[in-house]
Amino acid sequence: EVQLVESGGSLQQRGGSLRLSCAASGFTFASYAMSWVRQAPGRGLEWVSTISGPGSSTYYADSVKGRFTIFRDNSNNTLHLQMKSLRAEDTAIYYCAKLHISPDGSFESWGQGTLVTVSS
Amino acid sequence: DIQLTQSPSTLSASVGDRVTITCRASQSVSTWLAWYQQKPGQVPKLLIYKTSTLAGGVPSRFSGSGSGTELTLTISSLQSDDFATYYCQQYNNDPWTFGQGTKVEIK
Numbered sequence: 001e002v003q004l005v006e007s008g009g010s011l012q013q014r015g016g017s018l019r020l021s022c023a024a025s026g027f028t029f030a031s032y033a034m035s036w037v038r039q040a041p042g043r044g045l046e047w048v049s050t051i052s053g054p055g056s057s058t059y060y061a062d063s064v065k066g067r068f069t070i071f072r073d074n075s076n077n078t079l080h081l082q083m084k085s086l087r088a089e090d091t092a093i094y095y096c097a098k099l100h101i102s103p104d105g106s107f108e109s110w111g112q113g114t115l116v117t118v119s120s
Numbered sequence: 121d122i123q124l125t126q127s128p129s130t131l132s133a134s135v136g137d138r139v140t141i142t143c144r145a146s147q148s149v150s151t152w153l154a155w156y157q158q159k160p161g162q163v164p165k166l167l168i169y170k171t172s173t174l175a176g177g178v179p180s181r182f183s184g185s186g187s188g189t190e191l192t193l194t195i196s197s198l199q200s201d202d203f204a205t206y207y208c209q210q211y212n213n214d215p216w217t218f219g220q221g222t223k224v225e226i227k
Contacts, residue, residue, distance in 0.1 A: 044207065
């Protein structure tokens with residue numbers, strides 16, 4: 001069974017930094033692209049970033065480009081999101097998601113999410 | 121960026137009704153579109169990928185169709201468990217984008 005467990009969310013000041021992590025199990029982690037998707041309180045879903053299985057390719061939403069970095073540790077089945085220069089509009093639940101097998105880019109499995117709150 | 125517009129934004133329906141949600145794209149997404157269901161306080165759940173392929177464990181009353189710029193999600197006979205918010209998502213072009221959501225409410 002696929003399990004994705006996020007951690008690292010907390011209350012941060014505007015301009016601060018934070019690292020989110022996602023521990024994966026139940027599948028061959030290195031074979032799948034992984035993503036972060038966020039949801040602001042009471043709002044819809046917003047794709048944040050995706051990384052390929054080997055970690056050699058990364059993709060970002062314009063809203064986070066240059067501030068967030070996605071990376072993975074395939075030896076420890078862990079996905080990370082390094083967040084810098086946090087803004088109030090980054091406040092959201094951040095979900096870790098496993099993509100379907102390439103080339104399909106739908107989000108097959110989701111973690112429970114971790115809440116990031118940025119205070120101004 | 122490809123903008124996805126779902127209609128309606130809110131839908132009131134009764135158990136047993138046939139329900140259709142439309143996702144219109146600002147440019148073609150080919151068939152690279154997925155649908156998700158999210159209930160209050162819960163994690164989104166993949167229902168359909170590549171326009172019409174049901175994800176594992178999804179009841180057959182859900183179906184997807186279309187291509188290009190107009191795609192639809194149909195629930196053939198609405199059940200009480202289906203009252204939720206539904207999102208479409210395109211993955212034809214970077215950046216991947218979601219529709220704004222359609223809330224299906226009890227009539």
